Amino acid sequence: MARxxxxxxxxxxxxxxxxxxxxxxxxxxxxxxxxxxSEATAISDPPVWFLFDWTLENYAAVQERSNYPKALMxxxxxxxxxxxxxxxxxxxxxxxxxxxxxxRTKDVLLWMLSTKMLPAVGVLYPLVLLAKYFDVMxxxxxxxxxxxxxxxxxxxxxxxxxxxxxxxxxxxxxxMDGAGLKxxxxxxxxxxxxxxxxxxxxxxxxxxxxxxxxxxxxTTVNAAxxxxxIASFSAPxxxxxAKLSAASMLAIAPILIMGWFSQKQLVRGLxxxxxx
Amino acid sequence: MATxxxxxxxxxxxxxxxxxxxxxxxxxxxxxxxxxxxxxxxxRGVFDAxxxxxxYVRFFNSSSxxxxxxxxxxxxxxxxxxxxxxxxxxxxxxxxPMFGQGIVRVLVIAPFFVMPTVSALVWKNMxxxxxxGLFSYGAKWLGMxxxxxxxxxxxxxxxxxVAWQWLPFATLILLTAVQSLDSEQLEAAEMDGAPVLSxxxxxxxxxxxxxxxxxxxxxxxxxxxIFAEIFVTTNGAFGTRTxxxxxxxxxxxxxxxxxxxxGGIVAVILANIVAIFLMRIVGKNLDN
Numbered sequence: 133m134a135r136x137x138x139x140x141x142x143x144x145x146x147x148x149x150x151x152x153x154x155x156x157x158x159x160x161x162x163x164x165x166x167x168x169x170s171e172a173t174a175i176s177d178p179p180v181w182f183l184f185d186w187t188l189e190n191y192a193a194v195q196e197r198s199n200y201p202k203a204l205m206x207x208x209x210x211x212x213x214x215x216x217x218x219x220x221x222x223x224x225x226x227x228x229x230x231x232x233x234x235x236r237t238k239d240v241l242l243w244m245l246s247t248k249m250l251p252a253v254g255v256l257y258p259l260v261l262l263a264k265y266f267d268v269m270x271x272x273x274x275x276x277x278x279x280x281x282x283x284x285x286x287x288x289x290x291x292x293x294x295x296x297x298x299x300x301x302x303x304x305x306x307x308m309d310g311a312g313l314k315x316x317x318x319x320x321x322x323x324x325x326x327x328x329x330x331x332x333x334x335x336x337x338x339x340x341x342x343x344x345x346x347x348x349x350x351t352t353v354n355a356a357x358x359x360x361x362i363a364s365f366s367a368p369x370x371x372x373x374a375k376l377s378a379a380s381m382l383a384i385a386p387i388l389i390m391g392w393f394s395q396k397q398l399v400r401g402l403x404x405x406x407x408x
Numbered sequence: 409m410a411t412x413x414x415x416x417x418x419x420x421x422x423x424x425x426x427x428x429x430x431x432x433x434x435x436x437x438x439x440x441x442x443x444x445x446x447x448x449x450x451x452r453g454v455f456d457a458x459x460x461x462x463x464y465v466r467f468f469n470s471s472s473x474x475x476x477x478x479x480x481x482x483x484x485x486x487x488x489x490x491x492x493x494x495x496x497x498x499x500x501x502x503x504x505p506m507f508g509q510g511i512v513r514v515l516v517i518a519p520f521f522v523m524p525t526v527s528a529l530v531w532k533n534m535x536x537x538x539x540x541g542l543f544s545y546g547a548k549w550l551g552m553x554x555x556x557x558x559x560x561x562x563x564x565x566x567x568x569x570v571a572w573q574w575l576p577f578a579t580l581i582l583l584t585a586v587q588s589l590d591s592e593q594l595e596a597a598e599m600d601g602a603p604v605l606s607x608x609x610x611x612x613x614x615x616x617x618x619x620x621x622x623x624x625x626x627x628x629x630x631x632x633x634i635f636a637e638i639f640v641t642t643n644g645a646f647g648t649r650t651x652x653x654x655x656x657x658x659x660x661x662x663x664x665x666x667x668x669x670x671g672g673i674v675a676v677i678l679a680n681i682v683a684i685f686l687m688r689i690v691g692k693n694l695d696n
Contacts, residue, residue, distance in 0.1 A: 145504040152501060153515035156576070160518055162542070163530050175540040178549065225425035228418035240426065242687050247429050249683035251633050253655040254672040255436035257443065257665050262436070281432045288425060342523045344636035349660065362525045363640050373534055380526045391521035392514050399584045402626060406689075407581050407619045 160384075167191070167377035174373040190378035199353075200379070203361035207383075209272050210347070210357050211340040214279035215333055218287045221280075223329065226291035231300070241292065248285040252345050263350060272355045275347060279340045286401070287336055293405040294328025331397035334390060341387045358383040437676070443669035451663040463670035473671070475647070476654040483567060483650060484631045488624055490571040495578030495623065496616065499586045502579070513583075520576040524636040531569045532558060532641045562646040569637050574630075578623050585619035586612070625686040632679055651675050 154161075166174050168186045194200050229237045259278070260269070268274040298321075306320045344359045351360050362383055365376050391398070399407060444463055447456035467473050502513060519527065535541050536557040544554035557565045589612065597607050633652050642648045644657060655675060659668030 142505050142507065145501070146506040146508065149501050149504070149506050149512045150508070152498060153512035156572070157515040157518050159527070159530055159535065159572070160522065162534060166534065177540065177545055179542060179545055221424050221428060224421035228421035232414050232418035234415065234418070240422065244425070244429055246680075246683055246687060247433050249629055249679050249686070250433065250437070251652065251672070251675045251679045252635075253633070253652045253659070254440055254676040254679075256656065256672065257659045257669060258436035258439035260660070261439070281428065284425065284429060338521060342521070344524045344639075345633065348525075348636065348639065349656075359523055359525050359636070362523065362529060363636070365529055373540075376529060376533060380530060384522050384526055387523070388518060388521045391517070395513075395517055395580060398520075399581055402577070403581060403619075403622050406622050407585055 160388075163377045163380050166373055167381045169374050171372055171374045174377070190374045191382070193375055194379045194382060199356075199361065200382075203356055203358050204382070206272060206351075206355055207341060207357035207359075210275045210279060210355070211337045213272070213276040214283065214340050215287075215336040217276060218280045218284050218336060219291075219329065219333060222284060222287040222291055226288050226295055227325075229288075230292055230295035230298075241289065244285045244288055248282070252282075256349065260350070269350065270352045270354045270356075274350055275355055275357070278346050278350065279343055282343070282346070283336050283339055286339070287332055289404050290332045290335065290401045291328060293400070294332070295325065297328075298324045331394065331401065334394045335397055335401045338387055338391055338394070440669045440672050440676075443665050444673050446666045446669075448665040448669075449663055450665060459666070463666045464674075467667055467670045467674065472649065472654055476649050476651045479563065479647060480632065480650040480652075482563065483570075483634065484628060486567050487571045487574060487631055488627060490567070491574045491578040491627065492620060492623065494571075494575050495582045496620075498575070498579040499582035500612070502583050503586045517576040517580050519573050520580075522573065524573065525640055527573055528569055528637040528640045531565070531572075536565055558641060559646060562642050562648045566634075566637055566641060566648055569641070570631070570634060574627055577627070581623050582616060582619050585616050589615050621689055625682070625689060628682050629679070629686065632675075632682065651678070 165181070167190055168188070169180070169184055170187055170189070173180055173184045229241065263269040263274050302324070303316065303320060306316055311320065341357075342359065344363075347357050347359045348363055351357070362379060365379065445458055445460065447454055447459045447462070449455075498516060502509065502516065506512070533541070535543050538544055538554050538556040541557075543557065547554045594607060594611060597611060602610075634650060635652055635656070638644055638648055638650065638653050644653045649657070651671070652675065655668050655671040657668075658664050658671055
């Protein structure tokens with residue numbers, strides 16, 4: 133990078149890159165703008181860009197559709213619940229595989245990942261039957277368990293790659309200095325493991341929040357999260373662009389913000405460190 | 409540090425994860441396998457526990473199966489093509505010196521975090537809609553006839569929606585790979601007078617090959633089970649029925665569980681063929 137870059141070239145690349153960036157972002161920007169328009173403005177021809185009477189009425193209208201807060205709550209409970217349950221099961225497993233690797237550790241890891249490849253439709257009907265049999269159809273607990281299971285392989289793998297980077301030497305040094313098991317876990321291991329666990333949690337909340345196949349098919353009213361709630365707007369009578377936009381913004385905003393903060397982890401997490 | 413004691417402790421720690429995944433794999437899959445050999449239509453009260461391979465024969469012989477299979481391959485293939493070529497170009501672009509690189513990056517990757525149902529609905533209504541979608545306004549403004557995307561080229565429309573969602577992923581992974589490129593090697597090649605294209609062909613592309621493989625394989629796994637985008641746009645009409653969607657319709661909509669289960673097993677086998685390749689690559693990475 134010792135070369136001096138001419139300002140002219142830099143400006144040219146800046147214009148190019150910003151054009152592409154804005155083109156990619158445009159649908160989100162357009163949804164954002166539309167969410168502040170009145171329904172009449174939203175479908176005006178030619179379209180209005182910025183100069184309209186900005187209004188919050190769509191957001192209010194979406195809140196009033198009584199099931200919106202419930203859908204939001206379901207999304208939060210299901211995404212957070214399934215992630216935490218997954219972490220609870222995965223941390224010991226990933227920890228053991230990273231620090232006490234055996235002959236078959238690699239096979240177990242690969243086998244776990246292979247369960248992620250199981251196409252959802254292949255197990256759709258049995259799951260519906262089991263859910264009905266245990267009387268948990270359309271319940272949050274069912275979705276928490278199902279989403280935990282489909283994301284568990286990824287959670288284990290991510291934690292495994294993070295844990296493997298913790299140097300064992302430090303642990304041994306702490307022991308030599310006379311640290312007991314308790315202080316070893318509390319002062320040495322936890323601080324080193326926490327960033328990895330936090331990244332894993334973040335990424336899995338994103339995955340669970342956006343998961344649509346199971347959430348649409350296993351819920352009707354009670355446990356329907358935002359993915360299913362938004363899908364109900366596809367019905368003809370729901371064709372209100374401004375309200376659809378407001379509901380969409382409310383559904384994607386938290387995860388969009390989380391995603392921006394976790395883009396570095398995304399690369400590591402979703403490729404299991406295979407791309408550096 | 410691996411004593412016999414810690415080894416058994418480790419096994420105990422791994423056990424819960426292995427157990428739940430084993431149950432998750434085996435129980436529903438065995439049930440699907442069982443149903444696939446049965447004539448099971450709950451709505452009509454039909455249950456004949458063993459009809460041999462009839463469901464498979466019917467599934468393979470129906471015109472919808474072949475259609476769904478080609479639709480799936482077309483969809484996955486074209487989305488992969490768009491996201492990989494687009495991703496390489498975007499990654500190279502984002503690697504150039506510019507003002508506000510961080511912001512552009514944030515703009516580019518944003519679509520990846522948009523819920524599939526939201527992106528499908530936004531594209532369907534606000535862009536593709538023939539009466540008051542943005543593309544129609546644009547066409548009218550240019551003096552052209554508005555084009556009804558979702559009914560005239562439904563497959564293309566879904567490809568556009570899904571490619572928009574996955575291009576950020578490809579870009580992000582490939583950008584990470586581009587940034588790890590040894591810039592001195594590139595500069596040396598430039599000094600030697602190697603033209604841009606051959607620098608790309610002989611230095612950049614080989615360097616990216618591993619990242620490209622990872623992107624192709626991970627995306628394939630996810631793309632084989634595209635569902636929400638089809639569910640909220642065309643509902644499987646106009647030739648957008650993928651294998652996943654066909655099985656969903658057989659099982660849940662027409663309640664022919666036997667036939668649908670046979671299709672589900674076929675989907676599992678197909679996905680496993682893809683998965684074997686992925687495992688090999690990930691497994692190799694694990695060794696070093």
